[in-house]
Amino acid sequence: MRLVIFALDGLFDTGLTVLLDTFATANELAIAQGFAAPPFDVRVVGVRRRIRTAHGLSMLVEPASTVRRPDWVVVPAPNVRQPERLIEAFERRDVRDAMAYLRTWHADGVGVAAACIGTFLLAEAGLLDNREATTTWSLAPFFRQRYPAVDLDDSRMVVASDRVVTAGSAMGHLDLALWLLRQASPELATLVARFMLIDKRSSQAEYIIPDHLAHADPLVARFERWARENLSLGFSLQAAAGALSVGPRTLQRRTEAVLGKSPLAFFQDLRIERAQNLVSIGYDLDTIASEVGYADTATLRTLLRRRLGRGVRELRAEMR
Structure with a gap:
C-alpha cells in the first residue's frame, strides 16, 4: 500500500509521529512474520521542501508534485485549537495549495483520510460534503456551524465514507492508522495493536x-x-x-x-x-x-x- 502523509507547517507533532511509528512498526512486524517485503511504502510530502512542526522541529519532505500516485493520502492535524486561528490558517498559501492537491487526488480515486483537526482541511476542501464524518469532539460545534453540508457524528472515533475516512480527537491518529492497517491485513493490524498497546476505542462519547x-x-x-x-x-x-x-x-x-x-x-x-x-x-x-x-x-x-x-x-x- 502506497501511503502519503501530507505535512504542513505547524502540524501536531504527535499526529505525525504516531502515523510514522505505527506504519514503521507494521513493516517491521510484517517482515518478522515472513512477508516478502514491507507492506507499506510511506512518504511524507508537502508543498515546500521543508516543514516545521508546532514544536519547532524541522523536517525535509518530498514535493507533492513529484510523488507517484498513492493509494491513500493522510492529513495529520494542524496544532491549532481556536476557531479563529483555524480560519486564519485556511488562508495560508501552503494550506490552500494542499487542499488543491487533496481535491485532485480524490478526483483521481485516491483515498483521503485525516484525524482530529486535520478533518477540517478535508471539510474546507469540500471533500466531506454530503458524507458522514467525525472530528475532534472539542471543536464539533464550530465544525457544524461552518460545514452544515457534512453529516457529523462526533461521538464516533472513525468514520469511513466511500474512500474518505475521518478520525476523532488527537490520539485518533492511532485509530486512523489501525483502520488503514486493517485494509491491508486485519491480522497485522491486530498484531501491531498488541505490540503497541493500542486500545480499541470505537467511540469518543465517554471522553466528551x-x-x-x-x-x-x-x-x-x-x-x-x-x-x-x-x-x-x-x-x-x-x-x-x-x-x-x-x-x-x-x-x-x-x-x-x-x-x-x-x-x-x-x-x-x-x-x-x-x-x-x-x-x-x-x-x-x-x-x-x-x-x-x-x-x-x-x-x-x-x-x-x-x-x-x-x-x-x-x-x-x-x-x-
Whole structure:
C-alpha cells in the first residue's frame, strides 16, 4: 500500500509521529512474520521542501508534485485549537495549495483520510460534503456551524465514507492508522495493536466534556447551567425552555445545531458525567440515582451500561 502523509507547517507533532511509528512498526512486524517485503511504502510530502512542526522541529519532505500516485493520502492535524486561528490558517498559501492537491487526488480515486483537526482541511476542501464524518469532539460545534453540508457524528472515533475516512480527537491518529492497517491485513493490524498497546476505542462519547461544548453558544451555556441545577428533578423541555425564556422549539433547534443532539440527550450526558463522578467518590447507588433524577437504581444501571459499556462495578474498579 502506497501511503502519503501530507505535512504542513505547524502540524501536531504527535499526529505525525504516531502515523510514522505505527506504519514503521507494521513493516517491521510484517517482515518478522515472513512477508516478502514491507507492506507499506510511506512518504511524507508537502508543498515546500521543508516543514516545521508546532514544536519547532524541522523536517525535509518530498514535493507533492513529484510523488507517484498513492493509494491513500493522510492529513495529520494542524496544532491549532481556536476557531479563529483555524480560519486564519485556511488562508495560508501552503494550506490552500494542499487542499488543491487533496481535491485532485480524490478526483483521481485516491483515498483521503485525516484525524482530529486535520478533518477540517478535508471539510474546507469540500471533500466531506454530503458524507458522514467525525472530528475532534472539542471543536464539533464550530465544525457544524461552518460545514452544515457534512453529516457529523462526533461521538464516533472513525468514520469511513466511500474512500474518505475521518478520525476523532488527537490520539485518533492511532485509530486512523489501525483502520488503514486493517485494509491491508486485519491480522497485522491486530498484531501491531498488541505490540503497541493500542486500545480499541470505537467511540469518543465517554471522553466528551459536556461543559466545554455548551460554552460554544450563549443559550446552550445557559441551558447547561439550568440542567446541572436541576439534575435531581428530571428533565422537562417545557420547564427548561420556560426557565430560559425561550420557546421549546428554539431550545431544541439550538442544541441540535450546536451539539448535534436534543436537549434531552444533552441532559442525559450531564447525568452520566455526574453519576461517574459520584461513583468515583464512593457514593452508594441509591444516592447517585436520586442525585441524577432517577427513582430507581435499575434505570441508572441500564443507562450507564448502555452509554459507557460498563456497569457500576467496572467503573469503581477503574477508579482504584
